[in-house]
Amino acid sequence: MPGPYKETDLTERVEAFLSDLKRGGSGTGPLRGSAETARETTALLRKITAQARWSSAGDLMEIIRKEGRRMTAAQPSETTVGNMVRRVLKIIREEYARSRGSSEEADQQESLHKLLTSGGLSEENFRHHFAPLKANVIEAINELLTELEGTTDNIAMQALEHIHSNEVIMTIGRSRTVEAFLKDAARKRKFHVIVAECAPFCQGHEMATSLSKAGIETTVIADAAIFAVMSRVNKVIIGTQTVLANGGLRAVNGTHTLALAAKHHSTPLIVCAPMFKLSPQFPNEEDTFHKFVSPHEVLPFTEGEILSKVNVHCPVFDYVPPELITLFISNIGGHAPSYIYRLMSELYHPEDHEL
């Protein structure tokens, strides 16, 4: 019977994905980019939609929420997983509302009037069964997947609007988005790139070799020299791990220093981030914001005698407040940090912020 096979196959896929997430986050396994994670998550959610047993939109949403909670618990720092789950939930809501023929989707904002009059009405609405709902949802998820595949190219296409010739551009660490952005601009313009190596993982080295192979004049500097060379830099272009709901960033460590140095020299700071990195989280929760990896990256075990008497920290992320950022470049264009909250309200439904 196809039923049980499908189910076991599905659970296997989910388990494999979860263990991948858990391993990938510790820095030892092969590092996967956020775009890959987003694509895999969406593909998995499509599979769940296709193969799991559900009769109404409400059921589907429950199933997806449950899986989503498991996936985010496996690797809390990988926010793209949660973002994709929320996107899919929003898709389901929209398709349901369209099937019902109501125009509720137009009134997404919670006006005071609506809060007082409608209350918990929206909950019950998802119990109706609509036959074409499954097909519609899967079609919408396919559209989402196509959008995901084109994000890097969309961002790279905007490169020539922002980079002029003979510029000195600074970046930190390794971001595939920024790499594609700079390589696209290098086809037509000549400029110089300075890469801060971002210890202790030194991902800047990979970025520099890749850029120099594309013919871009690259210089690698140590993290300590960021402020020293900043006075000669025209633009700072960085990638990020997450864009927070207030327009701030959760980026690789060292980015806050870079942003402060850029602010001091009034150098524009441009963040290249596709829309799937936008997360409805705020930076308030101290204990869940930071992620730490093994301190042997910072102080190796060869320093044996002093290791037991010393506290060593190796944080992975930095918080960058929105005041330090000049521009966000995403696959739907450029935005100021103050506009991010609006984009978020269009991507996710407020009730899905807490999975």
Added chain:
Amino acid sequence: MIFFKEVILGFRYWVIASGWCFFRRNVNDRQDDIERAKTEGKELTKEEKQRLRKEKKQQKKNKEKKDEKASQGSEKEKKSGSLAAAAPQPPAKSTTVKTPSAVPAPAPVSVPSSLEAPAPVDKPSKTKAELKAERRARQEAERASKPGKKGEPGQQAASGKQKAPPSELQPVIKRLPEHIQVDNPDVLKKLAKKLERQQVMGLNPTKKIPLRLDYGYKVSLFSHLHQYSRKAPLTQQLSIPSTVIHPAVVRLGLQYSQGIVAGSNARSVALLHAFKQVIRDYITPPNEELSRDLVNKLKPYISFLNQCRPLSASMGNAIKYVKKEISNISSQCKEEEAKSKLLNCIEWYIKEKIILAAKAIAESSIEKINNEDVILVYGCSSLVNHILFEAFEKGRKFRVIVVDSRPRLEGREALRRLVQRGISCTYVLISAVSYILPEVSKVFLGAHALLANGYVMSRVGTSQIALVARAFNVPVLVCCETYKFCERVQTDSFVSNELDDPDDLMVTRNGKTQLESWQEVPSLGLLNLVYDVTPPDFVDLVITELGMIPCTSVPVVLRVKNVDQ
């Protein structure tokens, strides 16, 4: 035509007449005249200037006819120029007055000198001898009283000394150090020639100081600086035994270039110890004076050390001091006596400027360290470590956060020393500094040099820490002895810096070295800076042995020091 001639003749008579008047005035009360010129200021001199411009024209015409008298007059002008320079003059005229003494040419004659010029032209015989004698006596007196000045030609120093505040009138055109002019091929040729000249006289040219070659691709922004490889120290090119360079200095050069001796205090102390050894082994050759010959002997050593690793500001000041002490040795002194005197001077310098200064700084810093403080330090500064040890001995309870950076990783050394003493420490890399700063209550930084415009020159990364600390409103304190104060000015970290071996940036992670073949990729460059400058608005306080001063008071301290010397 006739009209012109009459005018000229008339001028000449007028000139002689006025010159006569001037002469009488000069003979009777020259001092009053000079003092009047000083007190009445510019207005008087403007009139005189106009008059004397006309006189000059006359004199030039007289020259064509009376050559002898004209040459005598120009000599007079030169001497009266230096005499006028001897007397205190308003600063506006000072720069023009100095040039006659340094550049003996009759053309750029300044006002006061030409004031006295007509007199000698008219009555050469009697007054010329008097003036000459007086001037010679005055110059001898000046020469006896002047202390050594750095790098300026002796005449300029002589005339410069007489001005009341010497620092106002230093010549603007200084010699640029060669180590920041690498992109200029003429400078490199000059350096090569200088190294050739600085060998012991008469030996064959193979025994000279070799020129160290640059290594690797240099980032275009820094093409004016040297970039050496640690694997090719200068000592490999020296022949053994090297009779040009004293072995203690060779060893020191090797220790510098390999990074075994690092840190400005350590380097200065090592340098002074090496100099002590050189002085102990020194024997004055016959027919030579110790004071002059020893200084000449030290020159090739200093060039050699400069090639191994560019001299730091503290080393520069120490060398200046040693050279001054050597040249102050009188010729009557016997060799043994002179040598012991020099050794004592050097020991006094180390004791006073480094050891006792560190004690004084530690005492004043302890007031700034309270119980339950969390202190952030960067890298390994001997002075900051000393302060922390002293505070811990005195019983203050605090903990330390040591921030470190690649590729030097000097913070590990500081960490070891602090942990050995029992101070509780935390260790992070510089990219994590904005994570750890909310916990910090004070930042203590060491300095390599303090520049005259208030900027702090220190290990690369210091300015970054000060920037982030300022953003989090954490006070930044810089600790620096006064012997590291430098008269240079600098606003960015590019013009005068040091480039370290670029291969240090390579790292092997998980068995893979990303940048292994960076030399083969033409568009890839590695930059390993050593120093950077911190603007004074990031620094809240500078602690020196003279007290706690703001960053902007550095030129005041320099001035006080110069006057003392």
